[in-house]
Amino acid sequence: MQQKIYQIDAFADRVFAGNPAAVCPLQEWLPDSLLQQIAMENNLSETAFYVKERDRYQIRWFTPRVEVDLCGHATLAAAFVLFSFEKHAGSSIHFYSDRSGDLTVCKDGDQLTLNFPPDPVREIPVTDNLRNCFDLSPTKAFAGKSDYLLVYDSEAAIQNLQPHFERIAALPARGIIVTAKGTQLDFVSRFFAPGAGINEDPVTGSAHTTLAPYWAEQLGKPTLRAAQLSSRKGYLYCRCEGERVAISGTAKLYLIGELFLDEWAQR
Template structure:
């Protein structure tokens, strides 16, 4: 059995930047165990699978270890594949996730825009468990649907922060977003999810469903420029729209081919 696969650098203006994702267009769903094995073999932060269903696409995302509720960069990568290589007509794609509901991606020139549900946060105490996750304690801590959000004073603090992965993995969350006001952009961030098999994610679209509402309220404006300060770097354009967040970026093809899955 052969299975088509693409590897796309998402939120990137050239290859070797942004966040790589594997994209597998399926005719029908394969067993969950096989989907997880493919993601483990790919060993990227996310492998995304989709199946066409009428005028929309069912979509699922897997890390090398688990299936996740939402992934922004892999959804952007899947849309790039559909628009560029899989003959999707028009400039709008409707994805549906049983875990996250309706998700859409629109295209304007080479810019792709995700329309995702916002994830507002509530402030929580900076507990010892949170404080011990990094070499520098945050100024404030918040909890969202899946992640903790830790706020720091400066961009330099985010850039130089040293994570303790075992302690992060022990927390009852998908991962931790760390953030501060930016120098050249509105805000910067990094994202750590060792419990899901991703020590540090290069660029995390889903984290910006938490970041955009927070910084929109802090800065008093809906449109925001963001940078994720991983070693690969990523630039995102965000707009907070009530209970939704628009997240825009570009993508580049790195590789395409076939998987050989046996009989």
């Protein structure tokens, strides 16, 4: 059994930037245990799998350790694969996730735009459990559906922040988003999810379903320019549209290959 695989750098204008994701187009769903093994073998922050279903594509996302509810950069990568290599017709793609519902991606030239549900947050106290996750205490803390959001005073604080991964992994959440107002852009961020097998994610589309609504309210503007300050860096354009968040970026092809699963298929 051979399975096609792509590796795409998402939210990137060149290879070796943005966030790498693996994409596997499937004819039908493979066992969950095999999907998890493929993601673990890929050892990227996310591997996306999709199956065509009439006029839409069912999509799922796996880290090396767990299946997750939503992944922005791997959805962007899957759309890039469909538009560029898998002969999808038209300028929009309808994905569906059992965990996150309807998700669309539209293409305009090289720009791809995700349309996702927002993840609103509620303010919570800055507890010792949160404060001790980093070498610098945040000014505010919030809780969303999957992640904590910590707000800091400056872009420099975000850039220089030192995480304590074992303390972050112990929290009852997917991970922690840290953010501050930007100097050149509207806001900057980083994202840490060691409990899900990702110490620091290079660029996190799903985190911007929390960040965009927060900063839109703070800055009084619906359209925002953002950067995620990982070592690879990534740039995103966000727009709040009522009950949805549009997140735009570009992607680049790094690899096309095949997985050889004959040994597994013979079991």
